[in-house]
Amino acid sequence: MPETSYAVLGIFDTPDALMKAIPKARASKLGAVEAYTPYPIHGIDDALGLRRSPLGGMVLVMGILGALTAFGFQYWISAIDYPIITGGKGAGSWEAFIPIMFEVTVLFATFTAGLGMLFLLNRLPFFGHPVLSSKSVKGITRDRYALALEAESEGFDSAAAARVLQEAGATEVEILPAPDRSPFLTSAFILRVAAGIFGACVVAGIAMFLVTKWFPLLAPMKYMQDQPRLNAQKPSAFFKDGHGMQRPVAGTVARGHLPTATGTQEAAATLVNPLPRTKEVFAAGRKAYINRCEVCHGALGNGMGSLTAAYGGKPANLQAQQFRDYPDGKIYWAIVNGKNAMPSHAADLSESQRWAVVHYVRALQRAQNAKDEDLKVATP
């Protein structure tokens, strides 16, 4: 028949007696030796042969991981995924990340320390420790010192353990029965909890319904849209001139919008396209061309756009020899300043989009006037 006791407790009157008994209990090798005392006793860790807790290492690793996680998240958001310049600071300004890194480091470290201690190392939840239901527990929390030989296997010999503790000087010996380890997650328990949560939701829902019905003016929260703010194209009492929109401060330039001094179209002829001829640039140029130019100049750049048919306008045929001979700068100038009936597109296209469109127009011209060697490049 398997042994059913959890442990044997030996009660000692003084900490010294307990400390003296520990080596004897350990030498018996009958089971795990554990001490229960009302307060920590110096040197008892070494006497019991307790291993150094791995918690410190876990906390260090998780703390460093927390710092790296916070840095990674912030760097990815603010420098890679959605870079926005705020407060004149460049994307990925590490200085701004430090407070969050500090907080997340502390969060990871403390959670690891608390949860790791409770669940990983102390193996909680453990409802009703057997020692708590022993006869001696009152003394242990007051002025008695207990040494326990705890069962490690089915073959635990509680009678022998009791004898060892008695010989080691215990004034009392108590055999603790094995705790009830039946599972607590029974279907009845789960049902009861689910019913409790459901009931609470119903009560809260009805209460909320009645409160908003009887007191409709009690706003549950202040809506963000009600805050004072500036709207584009709307008056505002905030500024002296009464406008919500304000001119930029004199002498300032928005990032990426350096003005290009282009004078006359002839003067612009010397400008060099600063963009490289890459797939991305052509794709950006194509997109801008389709959105802004195609309606008049046509998908092929031959001046046969849909507006031409509808209104009989005569936009430039970009495939004409005259425009094929144009330097890049003159096309750019036309986009910025407009020409004849064509309006300026400076407000619609950013600097890089304009130059990308120039590249794309060059590609359109080449596509209609392909040379033999172009075919060779195209064949795989």
Add this chain to the structure above:
Amino acid sequence: MSQNKKTSNLLWGAVALGALGVLGTYAAAGPARFWANWVLWFILLFTVGLGSLFIVALEHLVNAKWSVPVRRIPERLATLLLPAIPIGLIALGALPVLYPGTRPEAAHHPILAGKAFWLSIPFFSVRTLVAFALCGLGLLVLVGGSLKQDATKDPAFNIRARKFAPAFMAIFALVITLIAFDWISGLTPEWYSDIFGVYIFAGAFLGGLAATALSVLYLQGQDRLEGVRGDHLYNLGGFLFAFTVFWSYIGFAQYMLMWYANMPDEVIYYKVRLAGSWRAITIALAALHFVLPFFALVTRDSKKDPKRLRRVAYLMLGAHVLDIYWLIFPVLGAKPHFSWPELSFALFFLGGILLWVRGAMEKGEDMPVGDPFLREGLEFRL
């Protein structure tokens, strides 16, 4: 004994050699360089001494028992304030040279005009004298009383010290803020930072702690602190560890707010220190004052390990020197000055400080034998 004599002769030699270099600096490298070095060593001496006195007062304030066996060490180190007073009085000579607020044109400067009285030489000197007098009062009550207790064994001293400690905390806050604002921040009077006094306090406390830990280990090596064990060292190491984090917290908070606001009159302080060779020194300061000691002391055993603790204490003292150098020397120009004048000043002052500390360590009892809590302190276990 002969070994002792030899070291002592060596130190006197260093002081003499250093003194030649110090005089040579004034003659060859100019008064600005001379006074920058002088103020640097005055601040170092003063912060380490005041930091040690703060440790003594702190232990009285919280009624700590563990520190009673090692309390004599910071008490002895706090006497560094005594040589700091004449050195500080001589340093008043730096006012017309290095401190723009004392110059006559400051009266017409748009920012300095309003502070002209505060920054003027007479009021500056009076504030420094008041700070010295307050330090002297702290030394007299806390250190003098403790030395007297060795003979009288009168427990009334403990009660008196405990009552004085809270008042000393207020005195300490005033003194360290005055010294930090006047002597260090005063070099760049257009720039100011509310947290600057706390930043200097963190460095001073670390300097005092490192000097205390080193002296404790030195006396332990001579078997003179019988009963002081790893548990006591652990507390010193724990303090060092905690306050490296505190120092970097304050230092970074000050930097980040100014970096964020980007106000020209504030950010210029860091602009200067992040340009050219100063940038490397700034990074080195962060590494030596925070990263390295933090990871060196992060494990539990490292705080008790005398070898590790000694190395970290040396490192902390070196980092404290670098910290003050980093604060003061940019006033001399965009290029960090480091050559024979700095080395001679180091020889002169380090030799002098070591002679003073060695002398202090030989005087009287190594532990406060009259303190009724000495036995309890010796029985301290973690």
